Amino acid sequence: MTITTDQAAWFADSFVTLTDNVGQALLGKAPVIRLALTCLLAEGHLLLEDAPGTGKTALARAMAATVQGSHSRIQFTPDLLPSDITGTTVYDQAQARWEFHKGPIFASIVLADEINRASPKTQSALLEVMEEGHVTVDGTSYDAGRPFMVIATQNPIEQAGTYRLPEAQLDRFLMKTSVGYPDRASAVQVLAGSASPDRARSLQPMISTSAVAEMADLVKANHVDDAVLDYVQRLTEATRDDSDTTLGVSTRGSISMVRAARVWAAARGRNYVLPDDIKELALPVWGHRIIMSPEAEFAGATTAAVVARVLDRVEAPMLRGAGV
Structure with missing residues (x-):
């Protein structure tokens, strides 16, 4: 049963409240904040890639401060080990038994800075928990709880001392986006408050973890017409058939699009998804999942160009009586 118009309106009001709260710490970046909150409520993970000093960590910290749950920060370095993330089993001599000591991955919102x-070995420690919501150590599984969201930041791969994320890990992120530099007016506000640059510290929690889970469960019932599902599949196939790609959007990528679109539509106060929702989310949801051929990459082709091309080529359906 699809959600009602009243439920969609309530969802949209709550979404605006959360956006405004995070926006107090990240000025002039409402579009990026909406994408981040869409990831949270679609129970996905977010990858932020941008130059240093643009506010990637500030966004993640503001998101964590907005949710009244547990938060953790993992500073990724070349010497970080997988057990430093997931935790390890330690022998308790007093109790004469092995005990699992949870790592920082066990939190509602995890900032992977x-x-x-x-190293790729350490990055791979996130694969299981990001996909399945639990960690397996020494044959025992431990639930990460709900909500669980990883917000990862990375600097461009051309910088020294960095590793390219494996394709399998990139596919675990629901979205990838960048914060970018603020506009002049917002930048002036940031400079005016430079004596206390960490605005996230002053934010008050606006939503509990149980409420996040309830909103996530509610939006799963948002209506997606069969014609929209067919549109998503045709777009997916077009990315695979494009001459510039070695690897197109996976089935996981198609599922991620539908999940994100349900939230995106509800955040606009609609209890149904439109093809325009798919178009607006295509680049952040699919851009990082497309692998370019070496020849195309050498020639300067980009995944953004591929996404734009398939959106232009694949005809969107005309829906009648949407949401009825």
């Missing part, structure tokens, strides 16, 4: 500075 500069994730591409750790």
